[in-house]
Amino acid sequence: MIPKPVVASDLTKRFDSFTAVNGIDLELEPGESFAMLGPNGAGKSSTMKMISTVSPVTSGELKVLGGDPQADGPAIRARLGVVPQEDNLDEALTLRENLMVYARYFGLSWSAAGRKADELLGFTRLEDRAKDQVVSLSGGMKRRLTIARALVNEPDLVLLDEPTTGLDPQARHLLWERLYQLKERGVTLLLTTHYMDEAEQLADRLVVMDQGKIVAEGSPANLITQHVTKEVLEVRFASGHEFDVTGLGLRTEPLADRTLIYTDDGEGTLAKLVNDGHTPASSLVRRASLEDVFLALTGRTLVE
Amino acid sequence: MMLAAVAYPYRVVERNVVSYRRLWLVLVSAMFEPVFFLFGLGVGLGQLVGDLEWYGEPISYAQFVAPGLLASSAMNGAIFDMTFNFYYKLKESRTFDAMLVTPLSISHVMDGEMAWAMIRGGFYSVTFLGVMLAFGLVTSWWAVLMPLAALLVGIAFAAMGSYGTTFARNWQDFDILFLITQPLFLLSTTFFQLEVYPSWARPIVQLTPLYHGVDLMRDLALGSVDGSALGHVAYLVAVTVIARAMVNRRMARLLLT
Numbered sequence A: 001m002i003p004k005p006v007v008a009s010d011l012t013k014r015f016d017s018f019t020a021v022n023g024i025d026l027e028l029e030p031g032e033s034f035a036m037l038g039p040n041g042a043g044k045s046s047t048m049k050m051i052s053t054v055s056p057v058t059s060g061e062l063k064v065l066g067g068d069p070q071a072d073g074p075a076i077r078a079r080l081g082v083v084p085q086e087d088n089l090d091e092a093l094t095l096r097e098n099l100m101v102y103a104r105y106f107g108l109s110w111s112a113a114g115r116k117a118d119e120l121l122g123f124t125r126l127e128d129r130a131k132d133q134v135v136s137l138s139g140g141m142k143r144r145l146t147i148a149r150a151l152v153n154e155p156d157l158v159l160l161d162e163p164t165t166g167l168d169p170q171a172r173h174l175l176w177e178r179l180y181q182l183k184e185r186g187v188t189l190l191l192t193t194h195y196m197d198e199a200e201q202l203a204d205r206l207v208v209m210d211q212g213k214i215v216a217e218g219s220p221a222n223l224i225t226q227h228v229t230k231e232v233l234e235v236r237f238a239s240g241h242e243f244d245v246t247g248l249g250l251r252t253e254p255l256a257d258r259t260l261i262y263t264d265d266g267e268g269t270l271a272k273l274v275n276d277g278h279t280p281a282s283s284l285v286r287r288a289s290l291e292d293v294f295l296a297l298t299g300r301t302l303v304e
Numbered sequence B: 001m002m003l004a005a006v007a008y009p010y011r012v013v014e015r016n017v018v019s020y021r022r023l024w025l026v027l028v029s030a031m032f033e034p035v036f037f038l039f040g041l042g043v044g045l046g047q048l049v050g051d052l053e054w055y056g057e058p059i060s061y062a063q064f065v066a067p068g069l070l071a072s073s074a075m076n077g078a079i080f081d082m083t084f085n086f087y088y089k090l091k092e093s094r095t096f097d098a099m100l101v102t103p104l105s106i107s108h109v110m111d112g113e114m115a116w117a118m119i120r121g122g123f124y125s126v127t128f129l130g131v132m133l134a135f136g137l138v139t140s141w142w143a144v145l146m147p148l149a150a151l152l153v154g155i156a157f158a159a160m161g162s163y164g165t166t167f168a169r170n171w172q173d174f175d176i177l178f179l180i181t182q183p184l185f186l187l188s189t190t191f192f193q194l195e196v197y198p199s200w201a202r203p204i205v206q207l208t209p210l211y212h213g214v215d216l217m218r219d220l221a222l223g224s225v226d227g228s229a230l231g232h233v234a235y236l237v238a239v240t241v242i243a244r245a246m247v248n249r250r251m252a253r254l255l256l257t
């Protein structure tokens, strides 16, 4: 039987008196793609570091690929691919050397390492830059190389800590497409993100994290039906013509610059507002997203 | 287990070999530094100083200075890799973090980095020993042990240097390093005999690690090996073992948080 890639129960990480991860439960299935969605400081990276065996667990249980991170660190890491939040590529080496040297750490022979490097440079569309220095790469390319590096050992579990933060849309889409391919090959992915669209794109299942705790869990579609309505009507009234929309829709959420009205029929609700003579200065009907789930659960937005 | 303890550090050494392939000029140029000192001071100053007395025998100033320069270059070779480069990998490029999510552990990484510093230092000491031989500055068969002694000096400073580096907060902190290594280079009997120092200063000089390296090297080059040479070896081994254990603990505190 294949062990579950990650099983955590009541997992806790404290730094001195500060609790970064506060008793979370996780259970990943082999082959699935799982996301931890949460704002900065939620405890995502701290969790990832415990899973990658480089951060001792303060309390609770953690099993990674069937092993204990403390006792079986090297054996676990041999089957793990890690993409940290901050790229830590070897700037003294070329792209190809980065991959080859890293493959050697996993015990590949030089010739196998060379073949692996070429294959992964192809997979991440970096083959033209094979002989370049890392410093010459754009942010998106560095990220792709870091992902390529995490794959040199053909890992069973790949940890991706905010894989696309700070990248432009084009670079993000290319990355998502590559990650999607990995997922199709059956590699288990565990990723963190504070972009709800990233979680929606890539995750079969996700947990929403806030202040070290898991506040919700499920598939993206499930979470939306569970916690919010199908549609959201966003309205902004001209100053002097504010109108209290409380009671419209199932729930309303006043934000600094606009008000969100949760309703299963956005157009209908808007028509009602207009009929009653409260035409907003601007309005937008959209599908509810994970962002709305987070707002409903915590009263705050994901990306400040 | 035995295999991993050798194989993993070996791959860390390989990483350094690959990274220095384009920087071979940096490696080779450092080889000439002690040679310049030898000719500038040993020969030039030697004309003014004349012969010295060593264990009752007359020796030239160049014979006196050369072993000291060999020990100092072993120190400098190790210091460079295990301070500046070490800091860069630890705090800037975070190369060590990347290594530690592979099967490598902290002791493998440290063993590999130390071994690389040894290889680099060993290369300098062997080439300099060649220069000493060519100029007749070696008068004893004990000198065949000089490369080993240079490795011992190198590993002692590699261990101490990396330990100190784990406390550095920024690049400015490395000014302190020069405040330590420059006086060591000048004052550890590299250029003057211990008897030249005022009597109150002698015990201080004798406490410093480079003094033991310099004196050991001189004993080997000039064939004056006695019990004190064993004392030097014991001192350097002890420093290495202690600093080596402490740096592993510091690294775990910094990297496995």
Ligand SMILES: Nc1ncnc2c1ncn2[C@@H]1O[C@H](COP(=O)(O)OP(=O)(O)O)[C@@H](O)[C@H]1O
Pocket (backbone or CB within 6 Å): A015, A018, A019, A020, A038, A039, A040, A041, A042, A043, A044, A045, A046, A047, B257
């Ligand atoms: N090494 C550390 N020492 C002290 N506090 C830390 C350390 N690492 C993280 N934290 C704190 O733990 C909290 C969670 O951080 P992190 O896990 O990085 O969150 P996220 O990745 O979700 O943004 C933050 O408040 C952060 O400041």
Ligand SMILES: [Mg+2]
Pocket (backbone or CB within 6 Å): A041, A044, A045, A046, A085, A161, A162
């Ligand atoms: Mg983070």
